[in-house]
Each structure stands twice: as structure tokens, then as C-alpha cells.
Amino acid sequence: MTSATSMLASLIVAVMVIGFATTADSQDKAPAPVVEGQDQSQATTAAPPESEQKTATPTVETPDKAPAPETGQDQKAVVPSEIVVYASELSERSLFEFDFWPSRGSPGGKMLGTIQTGDEMHPPPEEDPHVTFKVKVLGGVPYRCWIRMLVGEPLGLSQANRLYVQISNAVDRAGKDVFRPNTASYLTVQGPLRRGWRWLPCEADPKSTDSLIYFRDSREVTIKVQAGMEGVGFDQFVLSPAQFLEKSPAEAIVKK
Numbered sequence: 001m002t003s004a005t006s007m008l009a010s011l012i013v014a015v016m017v018i019g020f021a022t023t024a025d026s027q028d029k030a031p032a033p034v035v036e037g038q039d040q041s042q043a044t045t046a047a048p049p050e051s052e053q054k055t056a057t058p059t060v061e062t063p064d065k066a067p068a069p070e071t072g073q074d075q076k077a078v079v080p081s082e083i084v085v086y087a088s089e090l091s092e093r094s095l096f097e098f099d100f101w102p103s104r105g106s107p108g109g110k111m112l113g114t115i116q117t118g119d120e121m122h123p124p125p126e127e128d129p130h131v132t133f134k135v136k137v138l139g140g141v142p143y144r145c146w147i148r149m150l151v152g153e154p155l156g157l158s159q160a161n162r163l164y165v166q167i168s169n170a171v172d173r174a175g176k177d178v179f180r181p182n183t184a185s186y187l188t189v190q191g192p193l194r195r196g197w198r199w200l201p202c203e204a205d206p207k208s209t210d211s212l213i214y215f216r217d218s219r220e221v222t223i224k225v226q227a228g229m230e231g232v233g234f235d236q237f238v239l240s241p242a243q244f245l246e247k248s249p250a251e252a253i254v255k256k
Contacts, residue, residue, distance in 0.1 A: 080138045080241035084256045085223070087112040087235045090133055097129035098227070103150075105197070106235035107253055111150060116231030118156020123164055123228065124186045130226035132181075135239060139217035142173075144245050145202030146238040148252070151191040152231030161191035162228030165202045168221045171214050178204075179213065181224045187211065188228070199248040213239070 087100075088108025095112065103111040114129045121128045137143065145165055152160030165187040170179045178185050187202035204211040215221065225237065238244060238254055 078138065080141045082241070082243055082254070082256075083135050083137070083143075083239035084254050085133060085135065085237040087131075087237075090131065094131055094133050096127075096131070098131050101233060103235060105252060111233050111235035113150065113152070113233030114227045114230050116152055116155050116158060116160055118158050119230055120157040121227055121229055123184075123188075124166060124226060125182050125184055127182075128227055130224055132222055132224045133237075134220050134222050136220050137215050137218065137239070138241070139215050139219070141241045142212040142214055142245065143239045143241050144212060145187060146199055146240065146244055146248055147189045147202065147225070147234050148236040148249075149189060149191045149198055149200050150233040150235070151193075151195050151198065152233060153195065154193070155231065158229040158231055159193060160229050160231030161193065163189040163232060163234065164226040164228050165189060166224040166226070167213060169215055169219060170221070171216055173210055173212065173214060175214075175216065181222065186226075187213075190228075191232070197252065201248065 086107040088106065088110035090112070098112045098114055100110050101113045102109060112131055145167075147163060147165070149161070149163060154160055165179070166181040166183070166185070167179050167187075168181055170177070172178045179187055187204055189200050189202050191198055191200055202211065223237065223239075225234070236254060238249065244254075
């Protein structure tokens with residue numbers, strides 16, 4: 001081999017070695033990772049996985065579920081409830097010349113009564129011993145009033161067996177004002193001559209055609225129970241729109 005041929009062979013080998021080294025160096029360098037927020041135009045990124053290539057379905061926000069708006073008044077009919085008042089639940093401030101008396105057969109062991117001196121009493125609008133309290137009623141509903149009376153010992157002019165009842169905002173079937181406190185319109189609770197406990201109705205005077213009680217609208221009203229005779233007492237008051245609208249309570253104590 002001539003010297004020229006030997007030099008050519010050495011040159012070819014050198015070129016092959018340099019090319020191999022360059023190829024190996026380029027394979028070792030991987031694309032730089034793409035950092036979120038980096039300028040994507042200056043970085044080479046790999047294709048996203050197949051799951052990310054699919055277009056995501058847009059999320060539609062579902063509004064909070066809310067009840068359908070009411071149309072007019074409450075769709076459920078309001079059922080009137082029995083109104084029961086125990087004398088034992090009232091406060092001293094509710095009483096005018098009435099007293100709490102112990103009574104084993106009464107709710108809470110108490111009743112209300114007036115002392116017996118034999119004197120005569122007068123109906124409203126004269127203000128004799130009375131008890132006042134408040135209850136909530138429904139408008140346009142007929143009510144009937146009942147009182148559990150204790151007929152006391154008769155003495156002098158008093159048979160101890162009468163009460164009067166007045167109710168604020170009360171009207172009759174025709175919408176006329178009736179039975180209002182401090183007027184001459186009232187309901188009478190008349191007991192028998194015989195002593196003892198009785199459930200008795202509140203009845204209108206003979207001039208009225210109906211003892212039912214109505215109210216123009218739902219509200220809180222004031223009940224006034226006034227003694228018609230000395231020595232009379234009571235322990236329960238009932239204003240009934242249903243259960244006792246036509247008949248008196250059968251039990252001694254009407255439960256709430």
C-alpha cells in the first residue's frame with residue numbers, strides 16, 4: 001500500500017468516527033420538559049395521550065333545586081283546630097275579681113271562681129268579675145263555644161250558675177259585628193240549678209238567630225268570660241270549629 005492510499009484510508013476512518021460520535025450525542029439529548037406557563041412556541045412537546053386528545057364534553061351547571069313557586073295561597077287547605085284553654089294556664093293578670101281555686105278534677109289541679117255573697121250581678125256592658133285571654137282563630141270558619149262550669153251553692157239572689165262570654169272581632173253568619181267586649185251583645189252560659197260540673201254551650205240571646213261565631217279573617221282575638229252570678233266557677237273553655245260544633249264534649253277534660 002502506498003503512502004497516499006494509507007493516508008486516504010486513515011481519513012475515511014476519522015470521518016466515520018466523528019459521524020458516529022455526533023449521532024450518539026444527538027440521541028442522548030431528549031426534548032426539554034414543558035413547564036406550565038412556559039412559552040409553548042419555544043418548546044417541543046410530545047403528543048398528548050389518547051384520552052386527552054378527545055374533546056371534553058362541556059359541563060352545564062345545574063341550578064339548585066328549589067320548590068316550585070306557589071300560585072296564590074298555600075295549596076294545602078288549612079284545617080281549623082280545636083281551641084282549648086285551661087284555667088290553670090292563665091296568669092293572675094288575666095283575672096278581675098276571679099280567684100284560682102284548687103280542684104282535683106281540673107287540668108293542672110286548678111279552676112277559677114268567684115266568692116258567693118248572694119249579691120246580684122248584671123250582664124255586659126256592665127263590668128262585673130271577669131277573666132280575659134287571647135286565642136288564634138281562622139277567618140270564615142264557624143265556631144261554637146263551650147265552657148265546663150261548676151254550679152255553686154245558691155245564696156240570696158245568686159244561683160251561682162251563669163256566665164257571659166264576649167269575643168273581639170266576632171261576626172255572625174251575615175258578617176255583622178256581634179259579641180264584642182264592652183257592648184251589650186254577648187253569649188250566655190246558663191247552668192242548671194243542681195250543683196256540680198257541666199259542659200254548657202255559649203248561647204246567643206233570643207234576639208239572635210244563631211249562636212255560631214265567625215271571624216272575617218285569621219287573627220288573634222280576646223275572649224272575655226264574665227260572671228253572671230256570684231259563686232260560679234269554670235276550669236275549661238273550648239272554641240270548636242269541628243269536633244264539638246254540634247255536640248258538647250263527653251269527657252270531663254278535653255285534651256289539647
